[in-house]
Amino acid sequence: MRHTLAVLVENNPGVLARVAGLFSRRGFNIDSLAVGRTDDPAISRMTIVVEGDNRTLEQVTKQLHKLVDVIKITDVTEEPHVERELVMVKVLADRAARLEIMQIADVFRAKIVDFGPKTLTLEATGTEEKINALEEALRPYTIKELMRTGKIAMLRGAKYTTVK
Amino acid sequence: MEITAAEALVRCLELEGVELVFGYPGGAILPVYDALYSAKKIKHVLTRHEQGAAHAASGYARATGRVGVCMATSGPGATNLVTGIANAYMDSIPLVCITGQVPTVQVGTDAFQEVDITGITMPIVKHNYLVKDPEQLPSIMKKAFHIATTGRPGPVLIDLPRDVQEKKIKFNYPEKLHLPGYKPTYKGHPSQVANAAKLIRESRRPVIYAGGGVINSGASGELLEFAEKISAPVVNTLMGLGSIPGDHPLSLGMLGLHGARYANLAVSSCDLLVAVGARFDDRVTGKLEAFAPQANVIHIDIDPAEIGKNVITRLPIVGDTKTVLRALLEKVEPKENQEWLEQVEKWKKEYPLTYNKDGGFKPQCVVEKIYQYTKGQVVVSTDVGQHQMWAVQYFKFNRPRGLITSGGLGCMGFGLPGAIGAQIGRPDETVVLISGDGSFQMTMTELATTAEQNLPLKIFILNNRRLGMVRQLQEFYCDKRYMAVDFQFIPDFAALAGIYGMRGYTVTTEQQLVDILPEIFDRPGGVIVNCLIDEEENVMPMVLAGRGIDESI
Known part of the structure; x- marks a missing residue:
């Protein structure tokens, strides 16, 4: 099963290497990892999507906790939460295809962020499923480039993943 | 008054009560050695190889219970420490390792005697630091000693670029630490302790499996009292030997791959295994499915990541072994286990540790x-x-x-x-x-x-x-x-x-x-x-690879 972990870490040099190194040397699989700072510049937040059974997850969490730079870990998978991923995709778009691609963009509430002579670049945010669906919809038009940021997630309502 | 960061480092060592440093000098750590020259309270032991310095610091820590300090220069000096650091890490031994590093401007340029020692040691230290801001050094030193010696002990490495060592700073040794992600648990959860007491009361064939955590926490007295109170035989890991006197009637010595047959049989037959500061290493368990197959497992350890890592635990208690054993001693009632102890005695007589005394010098x-x-x-x-x-x-x-x-x-x-x-x-x-x-x-x-x-x-x-x-x-x-x-x-x-x-x-x-x-x-x-000695003498008993520990030959 896939789990989504929200991990607060001290924003120290090497913290990403520590986390990534831990996953690789203990044989845990990362599906995606997104990292950036929080409202407190001393603290960064990682959203890690990891594949594994409950026992693996328990070990992942415990081993992460052993890292001195890791402050807090929340497994949001089973909790009500909002999750988003950003995708940018550059698609071949000749005259005939442009309109169709723009219609697809409309359906997925994606934005056209670049209008090239032969290509269109779309930006979309949404859940993983939505991004997957957009990708599938665009595939027939020849995707030249595609990149996803990896998932970020936040608990709904009055539950917080914060230091305090 | 301003002093150099190198002098500050020496002052931090003094404030931490360090009297002894094992090391080997070199170009990138010259300022630190220069500061040591004037240090009155710190003795420096010059080894002949940096590996020797790391191992000696580790031996010192193991023998005294104090933190071991070693230092080396950048590059090969630092890499030569690596084996000693890994050794200390695996056995949870507190070390503070100081390495010199090339000047900050040269870091990342493949400079002479440059290696990324914080990168290299990441998997084998409890934590490490590359110091870029000399003002941060005292606080980093304080954190390093704290992290190395508290919770589950382990090595901490501090990498100091040469220019950082030379910079002048205003010395201020912080009283308080800011380590929001580091809070070891010492006290066992009371309800877990109560549940453990219940499992112990219900058991008929208990065995205590004690490891290096008992020694690290200074809990030998508690362990002995606990074993005697519940009349449970004690098996030791290699690191746990000495946690209970080896000549005590309840001591079965080491278990596992080369453990005595009676120790392994006791574990294989017990209905309750109380693991104290031990981590179910593969050299102890042999084939996991065959390890203590009839037993409920109570696992007491300061490191939550050890619990449930290799074996399924019925009852985990996260905490310092000494503190938890004390709490447990208050809750458990004395037990006899007459039949069980007789059985174990029988195994001791039946399968003693012995060797063939003929044919050579054994x-x-x-x-x-x-x-x-x-x-x-x-x-x-x-x-x-x-x-x-x-x-x-x-x-x-x-x-x-x-x-x-x-x-x-x-x-x-x-x-x-x-x-x-x-x-x-x-x-x-x-x-x-x-x-x-x-x-x-x-x-x-x-x-x-x-x-x-x-x-x-x-x-x-x-x-x-x-x-x-x-x-x-x-x-x-x-x-x-x-x-x-x-x-x-x-x-x-x-x-x-x-x-x-x-x-x-x-x-x-x-x-x-x-x-x-x-x-x-x-x-x-x-x-x-x-x-x-006899050239072809074997270590016996021995559990062959992939077998259960009750199958030793």
Whole structure:
């Protein structure tokens, strides 16, 4: 099963290497990892999507906790939460295809962020499923480039993943 | 007044109560050594190789319970520490390691003697720091000592670029630490403790499985009281030996791969296994599915990540072993377990640890004679291999920190520098090194350190002219196709002793050994006793790979 972990870490040099190194040397699989700072510049937040059974997850969490730079870990998978991923995709778009691609963009509430002579670049945010669906919809038009940021997630309502 | 960061580092060491540093200087750590020149309270022990410095610091920490400090220069100096750091990490030994680094502007340019030592050591330290801001150094030092010595102890490395060492700072040693992600749990959860007491009360065949965590936490007294109160036999991991007196009736010695058959049988038959500061290492458990198959497992450990890692635990208690055992002692009621203890006694008689005394000079006999002569009142350091197993099988460790050995990493070459650290840390005690001809040759450069420091080490080399443990493995797993295990040349260890100002002996019989023991132990000064033992003696019992520990041969 896939789990989504929200991990607060001290924003120290090497913290990403520590986390990534831990996953690789203990044989845990990362599906995606997104990292950036929080409202407190001393603290960064990682959203890690990891594949594994409950026992693996328990070990992942415990081993992460052993890292001195890791402050807090929340497994949001089973909790009500909002999750988003950003995708940018550059698609071949000749005259005939442009309109169709723009219609697809409309359906997925994606934005056209670049209008090239032969290509269109779309930006979309949404859940993983939505991004997957957009990708599938665009595939027939020849995707030249595609990149996803990896998932970020936040608990709904009055539950917080914060230091305090 | 402003001082250099290097001077600040020395002042931090003094404030942490460090009296001893093992190290090896070099270009990138010159300012620190320059600051040490004026330090009155810190003695520097110059080893002959940085690996020796790391191992000696580790031996010192193991023997005294204090933090070991070692330092080295950048590049090869730092990489030579790595084995010693890994060794300390695997055995949860508190070390603070200081390395010099190339100047900040050169970091990342493949400069002369540059390696990314914080990157290299990331998997084998509890934490590490590359110091870029000299003002941060005192706070980093404070954190390093705190992290190394609290919770589950371990090594911490601080990498100091040369220009950072030279910068002037206003010295201020912080009182408080800001470590939001580091909060070890010491006190066991009360309801878990109560549940444990209940499981213990309901058990009929309890066994206590005690590891190095008991020694680290200074919980030997509590362990003994606990074992006696619930009448449970105690098996030890290699790191746990000495946590309960080896000659106590409830002690079954070491379990696992080369454990006594009665120890393994007790674990395989018990209905409750109380693991205390131990981590179910593969050398202990053998085939996991066959390990303690009838038992409920209570696991007491300060590191939550150890719980449930290898075996399924019925009842976890996260906390310091001493604190948890004390809480448990208040909750448990005395028990007898008469039948169970009789059964265990029967196994002890039926399957004693023994060896074939015919046909040559037996290594087990050397260990027995040392034990008998010293009455166990010495600190024993070992290397890794057959001699190590014989040492722990036939020497009864009656007090904690009486055995200085490389457990988790299984690091050949630890013995001599480990003994050096132990002897310096405990100058009033006799330190015995039991080594093998293979291991000893790995770090015998440190004989020079031994001589320079006037350390009266009593070194016994169980010399079978080969890599005995590998040979034994090849006998069992490679159909006796012995490859790269016979030494065609071995130095004369007795003669070597003379070169380093020690007394050297070569013994080939039990009688010769017995005759010289008084001279070895009662005359001051260091000795090397080259014991030419039976070449093909095996460590027995032995659990073959993939088997359960109840199937030892």
